[in-house]
Amino acid sequence: MQPHIRSFPKTQMGNRKRAFKDSWYKDNIWLEYSLSKDSAFCYACRHFSLPNAPSSVFTSTTGFSNWKKALCKERGFKAHSKSDHHQNAMYAWKQHQHVVKTKSCLLDSINKEREKKIKENQLYIKTIADVLLLTATQNISQRGHRESENSNNKGNFIAILEEVAKHDPLIKKQMSAYGNSKYTSSGIQNEILECLAEMVQTEIIKEVKDSEVFSIIADETKDLGKKEQVSLVLRYYYNGTVHESFLKFQQAESLDAAGLSSMIIKCLEKYGLEYRTNLVGQGYDGAAVMSGRHSGVSKRI
Template sequence: MNECTPSTSSESTKSPPESKLLDSSEEELNKKYNESSTFALNDPGHGINAIDITGLSLRGHDEKENSFNRGNLLELLTLRAKDKKETYEGLLKSKLNYTSARTQNEIIGIIKTKIIQDIVEEINTSSSFSLICDETTDIATKEQLSICVRYPFQTNNKDFKIKERFLGFVDVKDTLATTLFSTIKEYLENTGIDLKKMRGQAYDGASNMSGKFNGVSAKFKSIEPRAIYTHCHAHLLDLAIENINISNYVAAIQHKANENVQPYLIMVNGQGRHHIFIQGDEWN
């Protein structure tokens, strides 16, 4: 006859396995880590956003702890740390503070993506939009294409306002009409803008942009015939101002030349004075 040993109370209330204890402690550590990471990431994010709005630079020339000026971002976070010393002091000194140049660029990229998404959403919900583009060579002799849009937007009180927004710079390998057209088209499609809503185009007067048959404007009109081309008024104003400056410069040179020549004209005006002037020149 087999003996059955009754279960004791200690066995019925025995502690959970060691693996479960490790899992629970790991979950707790992960939770605290995620909370601290989220906090650490949010604060530099808010600082970067605030500094970007003002148009100031983020980084400093020397960001070491003993530096007099560590840059706008680190100086801002240090100032905030004085208000919340127990919260920020350890954060700024730790390795996990999300203030590296790489993280700053990633945060800026996230902010940019969010801004572009908001602009695209407004464009696609509006009735139409116009495209404004211009290419330029930067200081590093790199060709860049700026892309802007202009569209009507309905406010909360049912009024309409015109918004003009900069989308970004795009690198181009050359300034041929085919290259510029494909670059602009690809960029707009990748951002999610509906090209069928294009009703206007504004570029400079260069043939590669404004050409009636093979320019960028003609190529976009083949996609959307209602996209009317207009010579950019900002370019027209710039050309007018440039011509005015050139005219003033030429006039100033002429005036200065007249001032230098006038004594000579007075001196040689008349046969007698001219003869004396010639004799004096021969003596010299």
């Protein structure tokens, strides 16, 4: 505590009044002053003295206040600064400052390295997403039969990523890493594709809601697992153009008209599309279950 005030309290000492001077801080960096007690103390000795250090007026509850003797060689500040226990305390204080500074520098270094790693990971994941987006929009397969290091044909995704790595040291470094930090497994690919699909779906739904009215086009097909899937396409007018945007595949639990119409309605409701007032058209194949006049999906919706 080293306050700087215009006028310190004056005390009658001998034939004149004397007071503490803040200019004394300059030559005694350890010096403290208490306004409430009008006394001086030693910061180093109060906080960093050895357990067996002798008592001193500069560490007492009253403090040093004999301003007449403050600059005397045998008493006051100079005598205190030359004492062994004060010098030991000053050494301990400086060591503490060094530790604090070093720790701060170390934490700054750790934080900078962490931020650098985060940016590198973000760039790497973005590159993987870009490659997956490329294969998806070009409608080409992503995975090969064998994606191991010894495989001659690892599939389009790995092949494109390895080609990018030839021109980008960061991608090459990440591709060469051990453990689970490559993010190239089929599971990770599917997760990223799902995230990209959600972004596309969000944009499609926004456009449909802005256009207000829309039509649906639905058709059934079997996947490789022999499970019935219904493809749902939205047709709408947006920004001066008619769009037909694929929304999603939905597995059909029931193939009758009631089950299919319920599934389509739940899908529209999930994305917040008001089919009762804004659905102006339906497109299906010629099967009676879909386009039947009396009890088909189109009639039910």
